[in-house]
Amino acid sequence: MFKKLPFILMTLTFVLVLAACGSKNDAGTTNGAASNGSGENTAAELSGNILAVGSTALQPLVEQAGQKFMAVDQYKNVMVQVQGGGSGTGLTQVSEGQATIGNSDVFAEEKLKDEAKAKELVDHQVAVVAIAPVSNKDAGVTDLTKEQLVDIFSGKIKNWKDVGGKDQAIVIVNRPGSSGTRATFENFALGTKVEDIQGSIQEDSSGTVKKLVSETPGAIGYLALSYLDDKLQVLKYGGVEATVENVEAGTYPVWAYQHMYTKGEPDAATKAFLDYMLSDEVQQKDVKDLGYIPVSGMKVKRDAAGNVTQ
16 A cells, blocks of 8 residues: 555646646636737637618718728628618618618618617717719709709609709609608708609619719709719709718708617627727728718717707
8 A cells, every 4th residue: 555655646746737737728718819829819700790781872881891891801701791772671670680780871760660679779870971962964953942952852843944954854863761861861951751753763772863863864863972973963952062061060951870770789790890880991081982971070960850969
């Protein structure tokens, strides 16, 4: 018995040493971190699929930022897909769990009839968009008042000559009722909802609206600043141009926040993408380059009821 004692003690010592080494190794990978060989830990790479659906006014920004996000090495295993369909579609799909993010030009409580469902959504405001009335370049008009726009979109004025333009029939290119762009235009340019009149054209996509207005004689519509170019006549609103400076100062009223809603708090990959949307890389480059306005540049605020404050 006594002859075996040294061997037993040696065995116990060896077991304790192994246990101690195992504890050190466990501590080195706490919280999913991995050792980089220099004694420091690096965060594990994110992975997942993000589907952002909704506003076509916001779509160009989210698509461009999504491509840049996926090119960042630490996000290479995250897939970002972006689809249009309008703000109402985006809000409905994110509420029902069919999309990760619902892109919207309007507050959720403005669009979703179910108040409880609206309260489940978390708002992430990533930019401001201005909406401008636009016409075919041959219409012969550069400026319209609020009253003239109401009369045109309600069908009371049917010819451009009645607002100082050519003797040309007016063709309305509108967005569907689910569109946040339409809601913004009706709320802040017209001040009232209007019914679709006979003979008007209705399109789901801002891109299609742009194409139709630019190619159809007598056409009028409305688009986000991100879609404007010299193929269209951008109309002043009561003498005020739709510029970034006028929107920021509050002198041009037809604008809205660009919302990216999630159902509850976002998962790690989605949060990383939303944080990227608010980074200087996107806000000071993509947002401005595409004709949007950083939220930080606004000198006025607007709530869900439409109230504007300094």
